[in-house]
Amino acid sequence: MVRAPYFDANGIKKGAWSEEEDKKLTAYVERYGHPNWRQLPRLAGLLRCGKSCRLRWMNYLRPNLKRGNYSQKEEQLIMDLHKQHGNKWSLIAENLPGRTDNEIKNYWHSHLKKFQNCNVNNTSSDDDDDDDLNKSKSSSQNTKEHERPKSEVLTFTTDDDNDDDSHHILESSLSNVTTESSYSYTEEEEDNKGNNNNNNAWLCFSSGHEEESNREEDRFASWGATTLFDEFGSSFWTEPFISDDAFSQDYNYILYDREDPFFI
DNA sequence: AATCCAATCAACCGCCTAGTA
DNA sequence: TTACTAGGCGGTTGATTGGAT
Numbered sequence: 071m072v073r074a075p076y077f078d079a080n081g082i083k084k085g086a087w088s089e090e091e092d093k094k095l096t097a098y099v100e101r102y103g104h105p106n107w108r109q110l111p112r113l114a115g116l117l118r119c120g121k122s123c124r125l126r127w128m129n130y131l132r133p134n135l136k137r138g139n140y141s142q143k144e145e146q147l148i149m150d151l152h153k154q155h156g157n158k159w160s161l162i163a164e165n166l167p168g169r170t171d172n173e174i175k176n177y178w179h180s181h182l183k184k185f186q187n188c189n190v191n192n193t194s195s196d197d198d199d200d201d202d203l204n205k206s207k208s209s210s211q212n213t214k215e216h217e218r219p220k221s222e223v224l225t226f227t228t229d230d231d232n233d234d235d236s237h238h239i240l241e242s243s244l245s246n247v248t249t250e251s252s253y254s255y256t257e258e259e260e261d262n263k264g265n266n267n268n269n270n271a272w273l274c275f276s277s278g279h280e281e282e283s284n285r286e287e288d289r290f291a292s293w294g295a296t297t298l299f300d301e302f303g304s305s306f307w308t309e310p311f312i313s314d315d316a317f318s319q320d321y322n323y324i325l326y327d328r329e330d331p332f333f334i
Numbered sequence: 335a336a337t338c339c340a341a342t343c344a345a346c347c348g349c350c351t352a353g354t355a
Numbered sequence: 356t357t358a359c360t361a362g363g364c365g366g367t368t369g370a371t372t373g374g375a376t
Binding site: 073 | 345
């Protein structure tokens with residue numbers, strides 16, 4: 071469902087991401103964050119452009135992403151927010167934790183758009199939309215086993231159905247990310263998440279791994295990026311390969327694996 | 335069984351905005 | 356004020372999938 075990998079004239083790889091690339095990107099971002107997307111692919115050993123890395127991380131690899139079905143609540147929220155804000159997908163995504171703007175946009179165009187006028191005005195004069203609606207109604211019988219019937223979507227019940235979103239989480243791309251995807255925001259985190267966008271990667275890991283995690287990188291992450299940032303200041307981001315001595319002196323439990331592809 | 339076609343969604347592209355020198 | 360850079364956003368593309376014929 072994705073473009074076949076290829077290299078453009080500048081030697082930049084495009085198209086589908088391989089598992090190895092995902093691992094490299096995930097490992098790098100988990101360890102160093104993403105202070106500079108343009109530099110990141112070079113530092114992470116990827117032959118991608120920064121934008122591609124950012125997109126892959128934001129839309130697929132980032133922790134706490136929900137995959138799979140949308141709850142009725144989410145669908146209703148998208149409809150409402152779209153009615154309010156139009157195609158402001160990033161704004162809409164802010165109100166749906168775990169969903170990306172890209173995913174919501176896709177979902178809108180493939181699932182919800184056709185119901186827009188139906189929901190608001192049954193006498194729409196838009197022929198295309200009417201066609202879409204008819205098509206969707208007929209295709210609703212072709213429901214995949216993991217999808218709810220379209221008729222449920224059409225009803226858009228507004229009662230608080232206490233949908234447990236976690237029940238809709240089906241998968242994620244990587245095992246170490248998968249463990250994150252079942253994470254649910256607490257009310258406090260929900261309240262704060264709008265202020266935390268810049269440190270998203272770190273905060274995700276520092277929110278729920280404090281107790282159970284024994285993995286070195288998790289401990290590093292949960293220990294908190296801010297401490298590290300304070301120590302190294304802004305140069306931390308521009309010099310991600312500070313000698314292991316620098317780390318080992320003060321942070322000697324973060325001794326990097328010599329097999330680490332990032333290790334110079 | 336083969337072909338067609340609509341739906342899906344990851345990924346790309348171009349533009350806009352904010353920050354900085 | 357201007358130019359440049361990086362990040363982010365929204366529109367679009369295209370490969371894959373699966374149902375219909």
